Amino acid sequence: MRKESLSIHSGYEKDSQKTMAPPIYLSTAYEFDDTQDAADLFALKKMGNIYTRLTNPTNAVFEKRLASLEGGTACVSTSSGMASIFGTIMNLCEVGDNIIVADKVYGGTTTLTDHTIKRFGIVTKKFDPNFADELESLIDDKTRLVLFESLSNPNLVVPDFEKIVKIADKKGVITVVDNTVATPILCNPIKLGCDIVVHSTSKYINGQGTALGGAIVDSENCAKKLKNNPRYTHFNTPDLSYDGLVYCQLPFPPFATRVVLCILRDIGITASPMNSWLMTNTIESLSLRVRQHSQNAMQVAKFLTNCKDVESVNYPGLENDKNHKNSKKYFNENNFSGLLSFCVADFEKAKDIVDNIELFSIVVNIGDSKSIITHPASTTHQQLSKNELEAVGISDGLIRLSVGLENIDDILDSLKKVIS
């Protein structure tokens, strides 16, 4: 099946009630037939539900659906996008290890990788995903992953996938791609040779700003890379916390299996079944929404390009944009998402626009059907120092728009009232 059909049908098999919409299983735990049944489930001699911190049938429908859209082997839903990134790092790293992170990523990812994981003894090095020239020299024996975004929030950088994958494969290092902004409709990192995809499903997959969620998608590439790789001995030697199990010898995708058996078990970053149920429904219209968001954003980008108040517009859909070439090469269709950013002269001018615009809400979210305006320097990136702001490419005059699904003429009318 193709994506539009997968997003509607995959993952759900009707039970005896034949409900068209998947049921919500709000159950913390599951009954065992007898002690043998319980022992077999715990020993993974048979597969089944034990406790919702590990697995839940409502979560499973959403996980299968997203895995199929990404071309992955398995998916684990998490409580938020940040939980999926933290869980992925925890699944690969221990004290003394290092990770290599794109220099322009989501603000929460920047604070997590620059500050929080430092306290766990994990070091972060930075690379430029556009060129990736320095990537090979940054990788050492202790490097466990390379993390970047397929379309970065808020700078809209499209990485040079081919170069990054080539270097990471040569060195046997796992690539982790945050595919939140591009969504599986526009980009499929696993098909481009990457190993793990993470998502904040709170954004376009939810599409209406009603629920937080995240996901980790595993792949065939990742299973191959983990096997007998000296960087990942904990996937190839007995796990003493789980009966001496060796993840790469199981008949299941090793990365996702370890996320469930260790990370969900011990850290509990599990998705709420209620939220997964919402995502299972909203993902059905993802392709239509992403295309309309993209077309609206394209028109907004073209309008802003011609405004004298605007110094620059970042939108990969514009032919002269520095990310246009990579997005044409790596994206599935001639659409470029609903996210764009532009620069005005200074903080005061940005404040004037943000405070006076109609229709757009001042909100730190993206991917909602409702149009959103954000001033990163005073909100999402406020915790970063001046130097850090400069390093992630955010100036005082930068404004981010998440263009919604309203009629394009209403969107343009509201912009015209505050920007000329």
Ligand SMILES: *Cc1c(COP(=O)(O)O)cnc(C)c1O
């Ligand atoms: C929002 C976002 C996250 C964090 O997701 P939450 O669901 O808010 O925790 C991570 N990466 C990107 C690219 C995002 O836009």
